[in-house]
Amino acid sequence: MRAIYRVARATYYEGWRRRFLNGILVFAILIIGSSWVFTYLQPGAELKMLIDVGLGSIRFFGMLIAVFLGTRLIPDEIEKRTIYTLLSKPVTRMQFLLGKYFGGLATVISNVALMGATFYVVFLVKAPQFAQPTEEGSPVYSMEFMYENIAKAIVLNFVELAVVMAIAVVASVVFSWILAAIVSFFVYFVGQMSEFFGHLADPETTANPVARMILLTIYRVLPHFENFDVRESILTDIPVIWPYMGKVAAMGALYVAVVLALGYLFFNQREV
Amino acid sequence: MAHIALAIRTDNLTKIYYMGWGRYQVGVRDLSLEVEEGQIFGLVGPNGSGKTTTLKLLLGLIFATSGDAEVLGEPMGSPRAKQRVGYLPEGPYFYEHLTAPELLRMYASLFGLGGRQFESRIQELLELVDMWDHREQRVANYSRGMRQRVGVAQTLINEPDLLFFDEPTAGLDPIGARDIREVILRLRGEGKTIFLCSHLLKEMEPICDNIAILDRGELVGQGGVEELLAGEEQRYRVELRSPSEEMLAGLEQVADEVVWLDDTCRALFADRQAAFEAAARADDEGGHLLAVGPDRRTLEEVFIDAVGEVAPDASDL
Numbered sequence: 321m322r323a324i325y326r327v328a329r330a331t332y333y334e335g336w337r338r339r340f341l342n343g344i345l346v347f348a349i350l351i352i353g354s355s356w357v358f359t360y361l362q363p364g365a366e367l368k369m370l371i372d373v374g375l376g377s378i379r380f381f382g383m384l385i386a387v388f389l390g391t392r393l394i395p396d397e398i399e400k401r402t403i404y405t406l407l408s409k410p411v412t413r414m415q416f417l418l419g420k421y422f423g424g425l426a427t428v429i430s431n432v433a434l435m436g437a438t439f440y441v442v443f444l445v446k447a448p449q450f451a452q453p454t455e456e457g458s459p460v461y462s463m464e465f466m467y468e469n470i471a472k473a474i475v476l477n478f479v480e481l482a483v484v485m486a487i488a489v490v491a492s493v494v495f496s497w498i499l500a501a502i503v504s505f506f507v508y509f510v511g512q513m514s515e516f517f518g519h520l521a522d523p524e525t526t527a528n529p530v531a532r533m534i535l536l537t538i539y540r541v542l543p544h545f546e547n548f549d550v551r552e553s554i555l556t557d558i559p560v561i562w563p564y565m566g567k568v569a570a571m572g573a574l575y576v577a578v579v580l581a582l583g584y585l586f587f588n589q590r591e592v
Numbered sequence: 593m594a595h596i597a598l599a600i601r602t603d604n605l606t607k608i609y610y611m612g613w614g615r616y617q618v619g620v621r622d623l624s625l626e627v628e629e630g631q632i633f634g635l636v637g638p639n640g641s642g643k644t645t646t647l648k649l650l651l652g653l654i655f656a657t658s659g660d661a662e663v664l665g666e667p668m669g670s671p672r673a674k675q676r677v678g679y680l681p682e683g684p685y686f687y688e689h690l691t692a693p694e695l696l697r698m699y700a701s702l703f704g705l706g707g708r709q710f711e712s713r714i715q716e717l718l719e720l721v722d723m724w725d726h727r728e729q730r731v732a733n734y735s736r737g738m739r740q741r742v743g744v745a746q747t748l749i750n751e752p753d754l755l756f757f758d759e760p761t762a763g764l765d766p767i768g769a770r771d772i773r774e775v776i777l778r779l780r781g782e783g784k785t786i787f788l789c790s791h792l793l794k795e796m797e798p799i800c801d802n803i804a805i806l807d808r809g810e811l812v813g814q815g816g817v818e819e820l821l822a823g824e825e826q827r828y829r830v831e832l833r834s835p836s837e838e839m840l841a842g843l844e845q846v847a848d849e850v851v852w853l854d855d856t857c858r859a860l861f862a863d864r865q866a867a868f869e870a871a872a873r874a875d876d877e878g879g880h881l882l883a884v885g886p887d888r889r890t891l892e893e894v895f896i897d898a899v900g901e902v903a904p905d906a907s908d909l
C-alpha cells in the first residue's frame with residue numbers, strides 16, 4: 321500500500337506539471353465557463369444547449385486528458401529512465417502499475433472536478449433564467465431534480481474516466497504510446513455505441529453468423545460508455561437513481577480491475 | 593574450512609536481446625561469478641561488453657534468457673533482496689521537478705523510512721556527496737556530476753548491505769571522483785559489499801579486491817587484483833629517468849630485461865637483492881631513481897592481455 325501511495329503521489333504532482341495537459345484544462349475551462357454564450361445559437365432550447373455544451377465538454381476534455389496522460393505515464397518513466405531507481409527499490413511491478421494508475425487518475429479527476437465546478441457555477445447562475453420559456457412554444461422545464469442530476473452526471477464521469485484511464489495505461493504497456501492512444505480513442509468511441517453493436521448483433525438485423533459473432537464480441541468486450549451519459553434523464557428531469565449510480569460504478573470498477581490485471585500480466589514481463 | 597558468505601552468485605547467466613526481425617544481440621553469455629561479502633568487486637570490460645546488462649539482470653529490471661543468479665541469498669530481482677541493496681544506474685535520471693531532499697524523502701518512504709529524525713540522515717547523505725549546499729535546487733537544473741552525486745546518496749538511503757554502482761565516477765571532476773572512491777572504500781570498511789562496473793581501469797585498480805573482465809558478453813578473466821597484477825612469476829623492477837650511458841650499460845649487464853617507456857628506463861630482475869643493489873648503485877651515481885620494488889603489471893595491461901585489443905576509451909585512462 322505504502323509503495324502504491326508513494327508512486328501515486330509522485331505521479332499526481334508530476335501529472336500537474338505537464339504543460340500540454342494544462343493547456344487542455346485551461347481551454348476546457350474557458351469553453352465551459354462561456355458555455356452560456358453558446359445558448360444564443362439555439363433560441364428556445366437554451367437549457368439543452370447549456371447542458372450539452374457544458375457536460376459534453378467535461379466528458380470530452382476529461383477523456384482527452386485521461387488518454388494523453390494515461391498513455392504517457394509509464395512510457396515516460398521508461399524513456400526518461402526514472403523507472404530504474406524506483407523498481408530497484410522494494411516496489412513490485414504491480415505496485416508500480418497501480419501507483420501510476422491511481423496517481424494519474426487523481427490528476428485527471430482533479431482536472432475534471434475543476435471543469436465540473438466551473439460548469440456548476442455557470443449552471444446555478446444561468447439555469448433559472450433559461451428554464452422559463454423564452455419564446456412561444458419553447459419547452460418548459462421542470463427543475464426538480466436537475467441540480468442533483470448534474471452533480472451525479474459529473475460523478476459518473478469520474479467513473480468513466482477511471483475506465484478510460486485503465487485502458488490508456490494498460491494499452492501503453494502493451495503497445496507503443498501512439499498506438500496506445502489510438503487504441504484508447506477507438507475503444508472510447510466504439511464503446512459509446514456499444515448498444516448499437518448489440519442491436520446489430522441481433523439475428524434479425526445481421527444474418528451472417530461470423531459477422532454476428534464479431535458484433536457480439538464487440539458488444540460484450542468493450543465498455544458501455546453510453547451508460548455514463550445521463551443527459552436524457554437530466555433534460556427530462558427524471559431522477560438519476562442511486563441504484564443506477566451504484567450499478568454503473570460497480571461495472572466500472574470491475575472493468576478497471578480486469579483491465580489492470582491484464583495489464584499486469586504484460587507489464588510483469590516487460591523489460592525496462 | 594571457513595564458510596565464506598556470498599553476496600552474489602551467478603550461474604551461467606545469459607541474456608540474449610531480441611532485436612526484432614529475427615535478429616539477436618548477445619548481452620551477456622554464460623556468466624558465472626561469485627562475489628564474496630565485504631569486498632569491492634569490479635566488473636570491467638569495453639563498451640557494450642555486458643556490464644550494465646549484468647546489473648539489470650541482477651536487479652530484475654530485465655529477465656535472463658537462461659541461467660540464474662542469487663543476490664544476498666535471494667533469487668535475483670526479488671523484493672526481499674531489494675530491501676537490502678542500493679543501485680546507482682548508469683547516468684542516473686530522477687524526477688526533474690524535485691529537489692535532492694524531496695527526492696531522498698520519496699525514496700526513503702519506499703522503504704518505510706521517514707519522519708522528523710530521518711531529516712538528519714538526509715542531511716548527512718547530502719553532505720557526504722557534497723550536495724547539501726544545493727538542496728534548494730531542482731534536479732532539472734543539475735549538472736551531470738550533480739546528478740551523479742545525488743545518485744550515490746540515493747543508493748545509501750536504506751543502509752544497504754550490497755551496492756551496485758554502474759560507472760559511479762562518470763561525469764565527475766577529479767575531486768568528485770576521488771570523493772566517490774572514498775565513499776566506496778568507507779562502505780567496504782563498514783562491511784558492505786560493493787559491485788562496481790567501470791571501464792576506468794586506473795580508478796578500479798587501487799580499490800577493487802576482485803575483478804572480472806567481460807568482453808563481448810563473455811568472461812575472459814577473473815581473479816584477485818593482487819594476483820592478476822603480480823602475474824605468474826614475481827619480478828622486481830628499477831625505474832630510472834633518462835639514465836646516463838654508463839649507468840645504462842651497467843644496468844643492462846645485471847638486469848634480465850631492460851625496457852623503455854618514453855624517457856623512463858625500466859630494468860627487470862628475477863632476483864630481489866640484485867634489483868635493490870642496482871637501484872642503490874644508480875642512486876649513488878646521481879641517477880634519477882623513480883621506483884624500485886616488485887614488478888606489477890597495471891590493470892590496463894592485464895585487461896589488454898585478456899581482451900586482446902586496445903583498452904576502451906584510452907583517452908580517459
Ligand SMILES: Nc1ncnc2c1ncn2[C@@H]1O[C@H](COP(=O)(O)OP(=O)(O)OP(=O)(O)O)[C@@H](O)[C@H]1O
Pocket residue numbers: 609610611617618619620637638639640641642643644645646682791
Ligand atoms: N535493450 C537492448 N536491446 C538490445 N540490445 C541491447 C539492449 N541493451 C543492451 N544491448 C546490447 O547488449 C550489449 C551489452 O550492453 P551493455 O549496456 O550491457 O554494455 P556495457 O558493458 O554496460 O557498456 P558501456 O561500457 O558502454 O556502458 C551491447 O552490445 C548492447 O548493444
Ligand SMILES: [Mg+2]
Pocket residue numbers: 643644645682758
Ligand atoms: Mg554500461
